[in-house]
Amino acid sequence: MSIIERVRRTISGPESSGDPLLDELRAALSEDRVKIDGAQRSLLGKDASVFDGGNSGPICYPTTTDEVVAIMKIAESHDRAVVPRGAGTGLAGGAIPLGAPVVIAVTKMNQILEIDEDNGIAWVEPGVINLDLTRHLTPLGYHFAPDPSSQQVCTIGGNVANNSGGPHCLAYGVTNSHVVALEVVTASGDVLMLGGLDAEPDGYDLRGVFVGSEGTLGITTKVAVRLTRNRPAVRTLLLSFSNTRDAANTVSGVVAAGIVPAAMEVMDQRITVAVENYVNAGYPTDAGAVLLAEVDGPEAGIDIDAERIRQIGLDNNATDVRLAGSEEERAALWKGRKTAFGAVAQIAPDYYLHDTVVPRSKLADVLDEIYEIADRHDVLVMNVFHAGDGNLHPLLIFDGREPGVLDRIHAAGGDIITASLDAGGVLSGEHGIGVEKQKYMDRLFTPDDLDHQNRLRRAFDPVCRANPGKVLPMGHSCADIQQLRSVPAEVWG
Amino acid sequence: MTAVLYTDDAVLLDFAADVGSEGAVAIEGARTRWGLGGPLEESARLLAAPSGIVEYVPEEMIVTVRAGTTVADLHAELAERGQWTALPERGGTVGGAVAVGQNDFRKPARGELRSAVLQVRYVSSEGKIVSGGGPTVKNVSGFDIPRLITGSLGTLGCIAEVILRTNPIPAVERWFRADGADPFALQRVLLDPGAILWDGTSTTIQLAGHGVDVEADIALLADHGQFAEVEAPAAPTGHRWSMTPAELRNLPTAGLDAFIAEVGVGIVHASSPQPKPPLSASVQLVHERMKAEFDPTNRLNPGRVVGVR
Numbered sequence: 001m002s003i004i005e006r007v008r009r010t011i012s013g014p015e016s017s018g019d020p021l022l023d024e025l026r027a028a029l030s031e032d033r034v035k036i037d038g039a040q041r042s043l044l045g046k047d048a049s050v051f052d053g054g055n056s057g058p059i060c061y062p063t064t065t066d067e068v069v070a071i072m073k074i075a076e077s078h079d080r081a082v083v084p085r086g087a088g089t090g091l092a093g094g095a096i097p098l099g100a101p102v103v104i105a106v107t108k109m110n111q112i113l114e115i116d117e118d119n120g121i122a123w124v125e126p127g128v129i130n131l132d133l134t135r136h137l138t139p140l141g142y143h144f145a146p147d148p149s150s151q152q153v154c155t156i157g158g159n160v161a162n163n164s165g166g167p168h169c170l171a172y173g174v175t176n177s178h179v180v181a182l183e184v185v186t187a188s189g190d191v192l193m194l195g196g197l198d199a200e201p202d203g204y205d206l207r208g209v210f211v212g213s214e215g216t217l218g219i220t221t222k223v224a225v226r227l228t229r230n231r232p233a234v235r236t237l238l239l240s241f242s243n244t245r246d247a248a249n250t251v252s253g254v255v256a257a258g259i260v261p262a263a264m265e266v267m268d269q270r271i272t273v274a275v276e277n278y279v280n281a282g283y284p285t286d287a288g289a290v291l292l293a294e295v296d297g298p299e300a301g302i303d304i305d306a307e308r309i310r311q312i313g314l315d316n317n318a319t320d321v322r323l324a325g326s327e328e329e330r331a332a333l334w335k336g337r338k339t340a341f342g343a344v345a346q347i348a349p350d351y352y353l354h355d356t357v358v359p360r361s362k363l364a365d366v367l368d369e370i371y372e373i374a375d376r377h378d379v380l381v382m383n384v385f386h387a388g389d390g391n392l393h394p395l396l397i398f399d400g401r402e403p404g405v406l407d408r409i410h411a412a413g414g415d416i417i418t419a420s421l422d423a424g425g426v427l428s429g430e431h432g433i434g435v436e437k438q439k440y441m442d443r444l445f446t447p448d449d450l451d452h453q454n455r456l457r458r459a460f461d462p463v464c465r466a467n468p469g470k471v472l473p474m475g476h477s478c479a480d481i482q483q484l485r486s487v488p489a490e491v492w493g
Numbered sequence: 494m495t496a497v498l499y500t501d502d503a504v505l506l507d508f509a510a511d512v513g514s515e516g517a518v519a520i521e522g523a524r525t526r527w528g529l530g531g532p533l534e535e536s537a538r539l540l541a542a543p544s545g546i547v548e549y550v551p552e553e554m555i556v557t558v559r560a561g562t563t564v565a566d567l568h569a570e571l572a573e574r575g576q577w578t579a580l581p582e583r584g585g586t587v588g589g590a591v592a593v594g595q596n597d598f599r600k601p602a603r604g605e606l607r608s609a610v611l612q613v614r615y616v617s618s619e620g621k622i623v624s625g626g627g628p629t630v631k632n633v634s635g636f637d638i639p640r641l642i643t644g645s646l647g648t649l650g651c652i653a654e655v656i657l658r659t660n661p662i663p664a665v666e667r668w669f670r671a672d673g674a675d676p677f678a679l680q681r682v683l684l685d686p687g688a689i690l691w692d693g694t695s696t697t698i699q700l701a702g703h704g705v706d707v708e709a710d711i712a713l714l715a716d717h718g719q720f721a722e723v724e725a726p727a728a729p730t731g732h733r734w735s736m737t738p739a740e741l742r743n744l745p746t747a748g749l750d751a752f753i754a755e756v757g758v759g760i761v762h763a764s765s766p767q768p769k770p771p772l773s774a775s776v777q778l779v780h781e782r783m784k785a786e787f788d789p790t791n792r793l794n795p796g797r798v799v800g801v802r
């Protein structure tokens with residue numbers, strides 16, 4: 001832009017782009033917070049999943065709830081869909097823009113607004129990064145319990161939308177248990193306060209329903225998160241086994257014994273080797289599988305459960321049981337676990353991180369099946385997962401440049417879903433449905449079940465303008481299809 | 494074991510047929526919270542939900558139970574395997590407890606009811622059996638129908654069967670009471686109290702967990718008052734107030750005759766009903782749409798409104 005032009009714009013406001021939608025959005029926010037350039041649109045056309053990018057319309061970066069309301073109203077008047085977006089680390093394609101929607105990226109709404117110790121909560125904006133929140137709370141003796149492996153980058157708004165979990169959600173519960181109130185803006189621009197700081201807020205549990213709704217009920221603009229007190233004592237055990245079956249049986253044995261540890265994570269040998277090569281965390285590379293188990297609580301009884309877990313491991317043929325002797329050793333082990341996905345980059349450039357849940361007693365059988373499925377489709381699989389709640393994360397590793405490889409990956413993914421459902425499991429434990437698993441929803445739910453999910457959705461968003469084309473299979477939400485079709489085929493289309 | 498899409502449980506199918514698709518109906522549990530939500534329309538047919546424990550898998554910490562089962566019967570069965578659920582024990586049925594959605598007065602020890610309902614099967618306004626959620630402890634497959642139905646007071650569907658998460662019963666549970674001890678200070682000092690009840694004068698505390706942890710907590714109590722061990726108290730009765738944990742500090746000056754407050758939680762049991770503002774207009778709108786979507790003919794528990802005490 002020339003200097004003369006810039007001066008002229010400062011004096012007379014943004015020049016008309018010729019597109020009324022863009023002009024109105026820029027007038028409501030500011031020119032520099034509404035983007036439409038190719039680079040931005042291509043970047044925000046994808047998330048961290050393996051699914052094809054979508055096609056975004058204007059990308060807005062609001063800083064206040066009022067601006068979000070304005071965006072919703074402008075989008076509505078132009079009959080355009082809206083897609084909320086956090087850090088874009090979602091793995092189910094939830095943030096992929098379909099049908100050239102207005103994308104609302106909340107990354108500039110990133111303030112920790114208030115810490116209210118008397119009520120045990122903090123008010124935060126949705127763009128706050130998960131780990132930043134916990135770091136902020138550490139000096140006060142608290143943390144935010146959900147700790148997804150992506151916690152260095154993912155946002156609280158994204159955690160709420162996906163009801164995210166993490167290794168330490170076994171004892172403490174996933175995001176839904178750690179959010180007490182939400183301010184949200186619906187697609188028609190209504191501001192709702194859902195839930196509350198009081199013990200049992202009145203009315204239907206709309207807060208509980210909104211968490212995990214993947215951006216399809218509206219956008220979160222403020223969150224009251226629960227503060228979890230840091231525990232005085234912690235014991236971290238590393239159990240080694242010659243195979244994944246023994247590790248999985250130990251996990252179900254611990255649960256069956258009535259112990260709910262803070263975390264129980266299993267890694268198979270392939271991923272353990274990758275992690276060791278990557279960060280040198282102290283894992284044994286000769287073990288067929290390792291189990292990282294952590295108990296925490298008051299100092300006096302902390303060793304009781306740790307000892308019982310050790311014994312259950314030995315009963316299930318553990319070849320070695322190690323207790324982390326120092327905070328450094330413990331931190332190194334967790335660093336290894338949490339960088340597992342980074343570690344696979346040395347092996348192949350791409351991965352598809354799958355996510356299903358099975359009954360814990362079926363873990364060993366389903367794992368065996370997953371290795372067979374990978375062999376059958378000639379793909380490399382590694383397993384690193386939240387074993388304590390039966391949440392499998394098969395990691396399919398590949399090089400996307402290889403012709404035909406994605407077809408094999410998706411075929412293997414489909415078989416993993418079948419194996420999990422056949423074992424009495426469900427489609428997703430924490431990544432959500434997005435565009436990834438829509439077509440499998442009718443394997444878990446009847447048409448009537450899905451119809452009722454659709455009704456729930458319509459109560460918030462009767463015309464399905466918030467993140468259309470996600471979660472429910474297309475046949476069950478006709479309004480979605482309408483919404484996607486109603487997009488004008490011009491500029492951004 | 495494959496995920497069961499369509500139930501072939503004849504008991505549930507009979508219940509669905511009883512509910513049918515026409516005429517006002519309401520499900521009668523044990524009537525322990527019958528007045529909640531306002532008076533029921535007189536034309537409503539009263540039905541009982543089916544009862545019985547369908548499947549209990551202690552190793553998975555889940556139980557499938559029909560709605561008409563009493564919480565007492567359920568908990569008696571689970572206790573044999575050292576487990577219980579977050580459902581309150583006050584004489585009611587499982588379906589009633591889920592429909593009402595209130596927690597036990599020992600919520601810190603027992604857990605949150607709304608997180609314990611993993612799957613719900615209910616009969617819809619159209620007389621169909623609908624399921625939401627799933628049998629695993631972790632699940633984000635689709636919209637959270639269990640959370641919508643929990644606490645909906647039977648106005649969106651007639652609860653027939655639920656899958657609940659169970660929890661291990663702690664090794665030790667003991668109760669202590671002292672006059673004049675500051676319950677708010679104790680709440681900060683104790684890591685995991687099972688319950689802290691306060692009537693403005695005396696503080697009654699449940700300590701639960703491993704025996705050694707409870708002993709360590711007893712030692713802490715001594716710094717805060719003359720605590721004596723007491724029998725487990727009965728569940729408080731009266732009107733239920735929902736307050737923020739911080740608001741409880743002001744209770745002694747709130748003009749209440751008598752109260753029992755759940756410190757750290759925010760529930761207050763009082764002799765008079767809580768004055769409360771209406772829902773905001775925007776939330777009310779979603780409520781009305783939700784009711785219209787799930788019960789277009791307004792036949793489920795007509796007259797009752799969620800949130801009316």
Ligand SMILES: Cc1cc2nc3c(=O)[nH]c(=O)nc-3n(C[C@H](O)[C@H](O)[C@H](O)COP(=O)(O)OP(=O)(O)OC[C@H]3O[C@@H](n4cnc5c(N)ncnc54)[C@H](O)[C@@H]3O)c2cc1C
Pocket residue numbers: 047048083084085086087088089090091093094095106126147148149150153154155156157158159160161162163164165166167214215216218219220221341430431467
């Ligand atoms: C390496 C790696 C490891 C991961 N590990 C885990 C893990 O351990 N556990 C886990 O649960 N997940 C994990 N994930 C998935 C992902 O990080 C989480 O789902 C995360 O919560 C998404 O947050 P985000 O800010 O990136 O959201 P995005 O990807 O930007 O969006 C995700 C969804 O949320 C919606 N959304 C975002 N912000 C809002 C808002 N303010 N209001 C309404 N809707 C909104 C979007 O529309 C979309 O549907 C992992 C991802 C990666 C890449």
